Amino acid sequence: MTELRYGDNNIHMSIDEGSLDQHAFMRACREGGRAIEQALRLLDRAFFAVLYRESFRIVRDAEGARDIVQETFIKVWQRCATFKGDSELLPWMRAILRRGVLDRLRRPDHETPLETGGAMSAATERRIAELSEAQVPTPVDGVRAQELADCFQRCWERFERDHPSHAAVIAWIVEDELSNEQISELLDRTPGATREFISQCRKRARVYFAEWYTLAFGVAASA
Amino acid sequence: MSEKDDLEWLDALAGRKQNSPAAAEGREFRAAFLERTQPSAPEVPEQDAVREMDLIVRAAREGLLPDTSQLKETLVIRLEGHAVDVGDLQDNPFAQRFSWRCAFRGSGARAMGAAVLACAVLALGWHMRPTAAPEEVFRASPAGVVRIQAADPRALKKQIIEELQAAGVHAQGYQQLGADGIDADLPQPLSQEVHSVLQRHGIPVPRDGVLRVEFAAPGGH
Numbered sequence: 001m002t003e004l005r006y007g008d009n010n011i012h013m014s015i016d017e018g019s020l021d022q023h024a025f026m027r028a029c030r031e032g033g034r035a036i037e038q039a040l041r042l043l044d045r046a047f048f049a050v051l052y053r054e055s056f057r058i059v060r061d062a063e064g065a066r067d068i069v070q071e072t073f074i075k076v077w078q079r080c081a082t083f084k085g086d087s088e089l090l091p092w093m094r095a096i097l098r099r100g101v102l103d104r105l106r107r108p109d110h111e112t113p114l115e116t117g118g119a120m121s122a123a124t125e126r127r128i129a130e131l132s133e134a135q136v137p138t139p140v141d142g143v144r145a146q147e148l149a150d151c152f153q154r155c156w157e158r159f160e161r162d163h164p165s166h167a168a169v170i171a172w173i174v175e176d177e178l179s180n181e182q183i184s185e186l187l188d189r190t191p192g193a194t195r196e197f198i199s200q201c202r203k204r205a206r207v208y209f210a211e212w213y214t215l216a217f218g219v220a221a222s223a
Numbered sequence: 224m225s226e227k228d229d230l231e232w233l234d235a236l237a238g239r240k241q242n243s244p245a246a247a248e249g250r251e252f253r254a255a256f257l258e259r260t261q262p263s264a265p266e267v268p269e270q271d272a273v274r275e276m277d278l279i280v281r282a283a284r285e286g287l288l289p290d291t292s293q294l295k296e297t298l299v300i301r302l303e304g305h306a307v308d309v310g311d312l313q314d315n316p317f318a319q320r321f322s323w324r325c326a327f328r329g330s331g332a333r334a335m336g337a338a339v340l341a342c343a344v345l346a347l348g349w350h351m352r353p354t355a356a357p358e359e360v361f362r363a364s365p366a367g368v369v370r371i372q373a374a375d376p377r378a379l380k381k382q383i384i385e386e387l388q389a390a391g392v393h394a395q396g397y398q399q400l401g402a403d404g405i406d407a408d409l410p411q412p413l414s415q416e417v418h419s420v421l422q423r424h425g426i427p428v429p430r431d432g433v434l435r436v437e438f439a440a441p442g443g444h
Contacts, residue, residue: 033368037288038402041275048274049267056264065264070278077287125244152255170236174256177237180230199229205252216251 022085029080036077043073047090051097058101058168068104072097098172098186105165120206120213127217151212159208166201368404368435369426376403376438383424383436390416394434404437 028035048069056065075096083092160167172178172186184194206213228245235241235249267274282288373379380396380403387394387407391414394407409417409432421428426436 031368033288034370035402036282037279040278040282040287044275044278045270048271049269052267053264057261060262062265066274070281073278074282074285074287077282078285148255149258153259156256156259171256173233173236174238174253177239179237180233183233195226195229198233199226202229202232209252212255213248213251216255 022083022087022089025080025089026083026085029077029083040073040077043076047073047093050090051093054094055097055101058164058171059104064104068097068100071100075100095186098168099188101168102165102187105168120210124210124214124217148212148215151215152209155209155212159204162208163204166197166204169197170201170205368437370437370439371424371426372439372441374441376440380405380436380438383420386420386423387417387434390414390420392417392434402437402439404435407434408432409434 025039028039051069051072052065055068056062059065059068072093076093079096083089156167169183169187173183176182178186180191180194180198183198184191187194187197189197228243231241231243231245232249235246236253238253240246241249279288371379384394384396384405387405392407392409394405397404397406409429411432413428418428421434426434429435
């Protein structure tokens with residue numbers, strides 16, 4: 001962490017990986033003018049890498065990811081007056097970035113219609129129900145573990161390709177352990193619309209991961 | 224699949240314990256997801272001048288940054304600080320580059336008039352020269368902030384603060400976002416001592432009594 005202190009007035013600023021003094025941010029927001037230019041440079045240095053990694057993970061395109069991050073920084077300044085300063089900057093900016101990612105993914109060419117075939121079989125569903133109160137089956141050897149991992153990876157890549165916004169939201173739910181309310185805020189939708197979206201995520205996952213569910217829950221594919 | 228099932232699936236996906244078939248489905252999915260290999264993003268440098276400039280240009284296009292009209296406003300403020308009536312300059316016929324050849328091409332009277340006006344412009348320029356120390360250079364100051372470029376910005380900031388305080392002004396220094404600056408509320412009406420400090424450093428008297436000065440080294444922002 002770099003800490004700068006000047007003179008007897010002891011005005012200081014801390015620059016840390018992924019953090020920026022929110023009070024300096026809010027002051028720059030109030031001042032406007034050249035303070036914004038300086039703040040934009042500092043934002044880029046402090047946060048570009050972490051936001052770029054997150055963006056790239058979802059859009060898988062270097063140019064697209066960079067564009068989304070820059071767009072995020074612009075939106076940060078356009079909305080700086082809404083930042084209340086009661087939390088760190090990064091989570092607030094990350095939420096803006098994620099909405100930007102979803103907006104991009106929701107463009108018509110990014111989604112494909114839900115396939116109606118290949119859903120989870122009834123036998124698999126029964127098996128899941130049987131195991132719900134028992135211990136979850138774990139792979140007994142490395143070969144099976146690898147087979148499962150490869151299968152999941154294949155299914156995920158197809159799912160991500162065909163339904164990138166649903167895949168992105170599922171990824172964020174798992175990684176950040178989001179609640180329904182947090183998802184609602186992320187999607188900027190009502191709680192009811194969010195529940196519907198979650199239902200769609202689950203429905204799609206059941207279709208795309210049917211092969212994996214069958215393997216994971218030890219049910220023969222033909223059952 | 225009911226709404227209740229979906230919420231249990233969601234809770235399990237997010238690592239919150241549930242005990243139901245839907246939760247089992249979510250739990251396994253979560254475990255597999257966390258174990259999978261993720262693609263890594265290309266490495267990017269922490270500081271990239273081209274990337275920063277790209278961002279600044281984009282911000283300017285979005286209207287986030289000050290435009291040249293603020294520079295004009297700053298020059299007007301400076302001129303008024305030197306007791307120059309800006310209205311006299313608005314339609315300056317010598318807005319175009321002065322040419323001696325043009326001045327003498329006309330009749331004697333016109334030539335004499337042109338010469339007198341040329342002298343007036345030169346005298347005005349001389350009068351308007353910054354009275355600050357040679358090492359102090361003014362730059363554009365959008366939004367009422369005066370910017371001073373100095374070889375040793377911090378030393379100059381400290382000097383001006385001391386002089387203002389000696390003149391009875393409660394002046395405070397700050398360091399923020401890479402810039403050293405001074406904030407001060409000037410007494411109204413302005414005392415001669417304070418006026419002298421401002422004049423000595425070529426700082427225009429702020430109309431609203433709020434003094435804001437920022438310092439940078441040559442070539443800094």
